[in-house]
Amino acid sequence: xxxxxxxxxxxxxxxxxxxxxxxxxxxxxxxxxxxxxxxxxxxxxxxxxxxxxxxxxxxxxxxxxxxxxxxxxxxxxxxxxxxxxxxxxxxxxxxxxxxxxxxxxxxxxxxxxxxxxxxxxxxxxxxxxxxxxxxxxxxxxxxxxxxxxxxxxxxxxxxxxxxxxxxxxxxxxxxxxxxxxxxxxxxxxxxxxxxxxxxxxxxxxxxxxxxxxxxxxxxxxxxxxxxxxxxxxxxxxxxxxxxxxxxxxxxxxxxxxxxxxxxxxxxxxxxxxxxxxxxxxxxxxxxxxxxxxxxxxxxxxxxxxxxxxxxxxxxxxxxxxxxxxxxxxxxxxxxxxxxxxxxxxxxxxxxxxxxxxxxxxxxxxxxxxxxxxxxxxxxxxxxxxxxxxxxxxxxxxxxxxxxxxxxxxxxxxxxxxxxxxxxxxxxxxxxxxxxxxxxxxxxxxxxxxxxxxxx
Ligand code: SF4
Numbered sequence: 001x002x003x004x005x006x007x008x009x010x011x012x013x014x015x016x017x018x019x020x021x022x023x024x025x026x027x028x029x030x031x032x033x034x035x036x037x038x039x040x041x042x043x044x045x046x047x048x049x050x051x052x053x054x055x056x057x058x059x060x061x062x063x064x065x066x067x068x069x070x071x072x073x074x075x076x077x078x079x080x081x082x083x084x085x086x087x088x089x090x091x092x093x094x095x096x097x098x099x100x101x102x103x104x105x106x107x108x109x110x111x112x113x114x115x116x117x118x119x120x121x122x123x124x125x126x127x128x129x130x131x132x133x134x135x136x137x138x139x140x141x142x143x144x145x146x147x148x149x150x151x152x153x154x155x156x157x158x159x160x161x162x163x164x165x166x167x168x169x170x171x172x173x174x175x176x177x178x179x180x181x182x183x184x185x186x187x188x189x190x191x192x193x194x195x196x197x198x199x200x201x202x203x204x205x206x207x208x209x210x211x212x213x214x215x216x217x218x219x220x221x222x223x224x225x226x227x228x229x230x231x232x233x234x235x236x237x238x239x240x241x242x243x244x245x246x247x248x249x250x251x252x253x254x255x256x257x258x259x260x261x262x263x264x265x266x267x268x269x270x271x272x273x274x275x276x277x278x279x280x281x282x283x284x285x286x287x288x289x290x291x292x293x294x295x296x297x298x299x300x301x302x303x304x305x306x307x308x309x310x311x312x313x314x315x316x317x318x319x320x321x322x323x324x325x326x327x328x329x330x331x332x333x334x335x336x337x338x339x340x341x342x343x344x345x346x347x348x349x350x351x352x353x354x355x356x357x358x359x360x361x362x363x364x365x366x367x368x369x370x371x372x373x374x375x376x377x378x379x380x381x382x383x384x385x386x387x388x389x390x391x392x393x394x395x396x397x398x399x400x401x402x403x404x405x406x407x408x409x410x411x412x413x414x415x416x417x418x419x420x421x422x423x424x425x426x427x428x429x430x431x432x433x434x435x436x437x438x439x440x441x442x443x444x445x446x447x448x449x450x451x452x453x454x455x
Contacts, residue, residue: 003059005036011056012372013047017383022046035060054170064255064264067091067231069184069206070160071135076132078294079234079266086254086316093266094317095288096132096295097309098162100138100272103149114156116301122310125349126326129310135297136174138165143173153404160184162208162268162295168192172199179203184295186210186268187235193220197227201210206231208268208295213237214250218262225262232265234292239274241284245291252292273297282309289313324349324374330401331356336365338406341450343435344392345413346373346381358442364450365403371395378413389422396427409453411435 006335009016009032016028023044034040035056042048042056066080076096083089099117103108114134122129134153138146146165153161153340154177161183165171172195175185187210188196196207211217214236224232236247251267252261271284281298283303288296289312318324326347333356345355347370359366371392373381381387396402396410408430412420414437424431436445 001151003036003056005033008032008036010250011048011052012045014122018047020047021404031399052406058261062264063259064252064266065230065232067206067233067266069096069162069182069295070158070229071180071182072158074158074160076183076295081252081266082256082290084252085299087320090319090321091317092190093294094313095293096160097285097301097306097313098133098135098295098297099131099301100135100137100152100164100297100299101149102137102143103145104140110152113300114153117159118157120301120303122303122307124311125324125353126312127314129307129314131298131301133160133162133295135164138163138167138174141167143167143170146170147173147177150177152345154178154181161299162186163391167196169444172196175199175203175205179205181207184208184233184268186233188220188224189364190216190220197224197229200229201227204231205237206233208233208235210235210237213338214247214254214263217251221262221265226404233268234263234265235268239270241274242286244269244274245287248288248291248293267292268295268297269293270293270297272299278305279316286312289316325372326352326370326372328372328395328399330399330404331368331370332365333359333368334363334365335369336404338404340365340405341369341411341453342367342401342405342409342445343411344369344371344396346371346376346387348375348381350379351377354439355442358439361444362446364446366446367401369396369399369401369410379415382416382419387416387419389419389424389426392419392423393426398431407453409433413437 008030012028019027019418023031031045042053062080064079066077066079068075068077069078078093078096080092099113101113117131136149161178161181163171163174163183163184171185182205184206186208188207189210209217209220209232217234234251238244238247248267251263256266269288271281274284275281285296285298286309326349327349343366345351352370356368373386410430411433414435417434420432420434436442
């Protein structure tokens with residue numbers, strides 16, 4: 001937050017000494033502290049003057065505004081970042097990856113790009129990784145061709161759209177075709193600013209401002225804000241690596257360190273316009289993931305280049321304070337049936353993937369119960385009291401495994417053999433079996449165990 005609670009309290013009624021409790025808190029100081037952390041709405045205090053309310057709302061707004069492109073479940077939100085370096089806290093909204101389609105490209109190329117956007121989805125540690133949006137570019141000079149491209153795309157995908165045209169009339173015509181999808185219009189320049197403002201005031205859209213340099217963006221964003229438009233992205237126009245990194249860093253530093261509101265918006269980067277070499281374009285995109293793009297436009301995607309970018313993005317934007325975890329549930333592996341063995345482990349993603357892949361290797365159809373344990377590994381979860389007889393038993397009762405199998409044998413990780421006794425007491429119907437200490441022993445352990453049950 002840009003303003004501290006100790007500064008807010010001085011602006012509250014009677015200099016923060018009214019303490020009437022009408023906000024539900026015991027003192028104005030408590031209200032100020034909670035307001036600063038985003039825990040209470042400013043409207044809860046009925047005595048704040050309108051002027052102070054505006055001042056505080058401005059001071060409390062995030063230094064980089066969150067901007068949403070698109071609508072519904074496919075909407076993409078970027079911005080709202082609060083730190084310069086990921087290790088300071090976490091990055092919040094991962095950059096949107098857009099695929100560029102130009103209206104002068106052959107129909108089969110256009111269709112192939114749309115198909116790839118829709119189908120290149122990768123399962124990765126329990127998440128689905130994919131590109132996010134289409135950037136539709138007016139390159140032909142033919143307004144009818146551009147409108148036709150927009151009309152062609154609209155019914156086949158609900159992804160967010162970026163409209164790109166230096167012909168403002170063509171841009172606004174395209175906007176009219178898809179205004180209900182809340183597209184992103186690009187570029188907004190000093191030349192077309194007022195025309196775009198009028199159009200977007202009538203039919204809301206996000207806008208990406210382009211100028212020749214960071215400083216030149218400032219009057220444009222000031223004018224947009226004055227007109228009540230704040231869904232803004234920034235393009236400082238840099239098209240080589242050195243100036244692009246410099247500008248991205250300048251914008252991020254100005255927004256976060258100086259709380260300079262005119263640059264407090266996410267950025268858009270165009271590796272697709274910076275090189276004709278696909279390998280270099282991917283390299284540029286990977287740099288923009290780190291330095292600090294809100295939307296990255298690629299000329300094309302394929303599985304070999306997109307997957308590494310998406311994994312990099314996921315890694316950079318995963319909150320380092322929160323372990324990657326799996327959903328608590330029963331996972332079927334190798335098509336199990338009612339007689340298949342039941343194993344249990346914790347929900348740390350790495351634990352899940354190691355254990356599940358070793359079960360897969362064993363070729364034994366199995367049920368793997370994954371218990372929520374704060375995203376910790378088995379031993380750590382046990383030490384933290386999150387993987388013990390007391391809490392495993394209720395999970396086994398509620399996770400539906402009892403209705404899936406016709407036996408009551410539960411295999412626990414060998415590293416927590418010590419919980420066998422307490423688990424036996426907590427689950428008297430179940431035979432608790434201590435499994436291997438290491439997951440890599442599962443392929444040799446499991447077939448023999450199942451065979452012994454059948455004899
Ligand atoms: S309602 Fe306002 S004046 Fe009253 S205690 Fe809360 S912050 Fe202070």
